[in-house]
Amino acid sequence: MAPIVFWIFVILMLGFGLSVIVSRNPVTSALSLVVSFIALAALYVSLGAFFIGVIQILVYAGAVMVLFLFIIMLLDLRVEIRKRMNLPAVSGGTIVIILFIKILFDVCYSFNGGHAEFPAVSVATHGDVWTIGTMIFRYYNLPLQIVGTLILVASIGVVILSKRELK
Amino acid sequence: MVQDYLPILLQVIVAIGFAGVALLASVVLGRVGRRNPTKDSAYECGMIAKGEPQPRFSVKFYLVAMLFILFDIELVFMYPWAVAYRDYIATYNAWTIFGSMFGFVFILMVGFVYAIKKGALDWKR
Amino acid sequence: MSFPPALLELLVLCLGLALLLVESFTEKQDRTLLAYIGMVGLGVIFLILQLLPPGPTGMASYVFDPVAIFFKKFVVLTTIIVLIMSVDYATTIQRFVPGISSQAGLGEFFAIPILTCAGMMWMASAIDFILIFVSLELVTISFYVLVAFMRRNASSLEAGVKYLILSAFSTGFFAYGAAWIFGVTGNTNLVRIQQVLPALGAENYSAILFGALLVLVGLGFKIAAAPFQFWVPDVYQGAPTPITAFLSVGSKAVGFIVLLRVVQAFQSLPPVGDKVVAALIILAAATLIYGNLAALPQTNLKRLLAYSSIGHAGYLLMAVAGISARDSGQAVVIYLAAYLLMTLLSFLILIIVSNYADGDEIVNFNGLSQRSPLLAFGLLVAMMSLAGVPFTAGFLGKFLVFKVAYESQQFVLLALGIITVGCGFYYYLKVVRAMYWQSAASNGATIPVSGLSFATIVLLVLFTFLLGIFPQMATGLLR
Secondary structure: OOHHHHHHHHHHHHHHHHHHHHOOOHHHHHHHHHHHHHHHHHHHHHOOOHHHHHHHHHHHHHHHHHHHHHHHHHHOOOOOOOOOOOHHHHHHHHHHHHHHHHHHHHHHHHOOOOOOOOOOOOOOOOOHHHHHHHHHHHHOHHHHHHHHHHHHHHHHHHHHHHOOOEO | OHHHHHHHHHHHHHHHHHHHHHHHHHHHHHOOOOOOHHHHOOOEOOEOOOOOOOOOOOHHHHHHHHHHHHHHHHHHHHHHHHHHHHHHHHHOOHHHHHHHHHHHHHHHHHHHHHHHHOOOOOOOO | OOOOOOHHHHHHHHHHHHHHHHHHHOOOOOOHHHHHHHHHHHHHHHHHHHHOOOOOOOOOOEOOOHHHHHHHHHHHHHHHHHHHHHHHHHHHHHHHOOEOOOOOOHHHHHHHHHHHHHHHHHHHHEOEHHHHHHHHHHHHHHHHHHHOOOOOOHHHHHHHHHHHHHHHHHHHHHHHHHHHHHHHHOOOEHHHHHHHHHHOOHHHHHHHHHHHHHHHHHHHHHOOOOOOOOOHHHHHHHOOHHHHHHHHHHHHHHHHHHHHHHHHHHOOOHHHHHHHHHHHHHHHHHHHHHHHHHHOOOOEHHHHHHHHHHHHHHHHHHHHHOOOOOOHHHHHHHHHHHHHHHHHHHHHHHHHHHHHHOOOEHHHHOOHHHHOHHHHHHHHHHHHHHHOOOOOHHHHHHHHHHHHHHHOOOHHHHHHHHHHHHHHHHHHHHHHHHHHHOOOOOOOOOOOOOHHHHHHHHHHHHHHHHHHHOOHHHHOOOO
């Protein structure tokens, strides 16, 4: 994909990501997050990771965001009232973030790509979804069952924690 | 492959364009005529508007929405399963891919049965 | 045909599923029956584990070595004792869970720990970042549910939210670190990573180190090492007490096995491995100081035990930091065995006493020795062992950890360890003083103890002494 398209989506993603944090109306925040997710999905697609792009839109921008909006409406959140800044916390947080970014930059500059060999995401005859499916069911059957258990526990948790009167 | 996604890009452009034009048109056309506070207030079938602009949902929706998301995640694994299935059974052990998905769905089904028996999908309560 | 070890977790999983189905389809049945079925089922698993020899599994991401077997037995035993505690704690759960029937929610409260146990057993065997990650998530997500289980109790809900946010945050660090390591080495399997690392050029070192440190931060949250410990006191205090015990013993132990395996993998590349060890030393020192000093002014036993669990994470980290010493892994294992005995013993007695006195302040234990000599003696043994008095299991654990620190020449840590043990004596003996030298406030009656809890207390006390007096028993833990 052309670099210009990459930059457009990066700017969209970061700009709307910023808007999630800065905007004080929770609905605006949630919708900005949707746009940010969609831009991220476009970046995945530009890397040839079509499956992850599709999932990003289907699960995150679709289902998860619907839930976010739901909760916002459920709780009847209004426009946030500006709070007094907790100066030590904010300055401490800023220092940690700056340090982290500095380390990240140092690491990224000294790192020249790694020389590890990676299998191709998609082969000529099949798309990446096929490759992912074959990988999961050849090598990761056990983790798949664990993911199933994880979702089971989560669904029990949902019922336990949000059913009005348990039976 | 990227070229295949051109229609989507076109659709996005059309959608954004339509929304933008509609918004712009209402701003431009809405300036016609004289304004007063009564005209600017929200219109609700001739009644005086009251209450919140965003309606509140019942908490029951929340339970259903959460369960929906959990079972939606299942799709993430079923999609590649369905795509890979035919070539997999031709090349490797067919029982692996079948049994693996069977086990996965079985575990989730226990959760589903549990939710039904506990009345989580029962709207009246 | 021999028994494939990977079936064990599936059996535990099936046990959990069966309990859930029983819970869904029966209405009149007494729910504590589910807890007893769970205990018996896990007991059978424990016996199978006792009989299975370590050996190859035929899977690249799953090992069945002596360490894995030890940790599997460890978490199965912990889960059984947690279930015993949960039965005692059932009345409190019923009070805080809204339901149509009186025992609503109890079945789940007994079934989820079994699924958690399966996750922990997977973690004990996992040597692949993907398997580690999904089983870690299974454990964490079931703890989200369990910690917030008492819905009508505001502090339980608050604990749930805090645990959710900080745990999700730490998982992010872990996943990001694993992604860096995968990016450089092209592998998620720890054994393969260990083989690939020495061949890498120096230009990759900083990236590897960055990934390793991020993983360390993620695990630091799970094992409650300072400076990632700030969630511990509130979460431990707010959660239902059996779950607090489960968190502080089970969750911490599996965090340590993953930490051991990850740190081990990076030792094959000394320039990075040494820096990882240096980071561990800093973590250990901070954890020792914070855990022991912050425990000093506590007046609530549950909170005190939370800080004490941070302090013990410090000693365990000392042993991991001494990975160059031969016995480092063994010290971790024996320390954890001792930690299981004494921590579960204190939580079991805490539950019984606080059920009766309706509070878990140290004041509630005043004059316990006159009211219930057995409970007082049990807690006395637990506190002595936690403090590290000779002839108890806790002493053996601390002794081995200090030996490892000495052999790997970490003298600063060693000195710090010895000083903080002194602090420990002060706050653990505060509890002993309340029980033996303060007079009871009002209700001086004997506290009723169920037969099962009584037997468990006796066994735990017995093993605390046995492990302390016959250290050779401990070496048998790792065949």
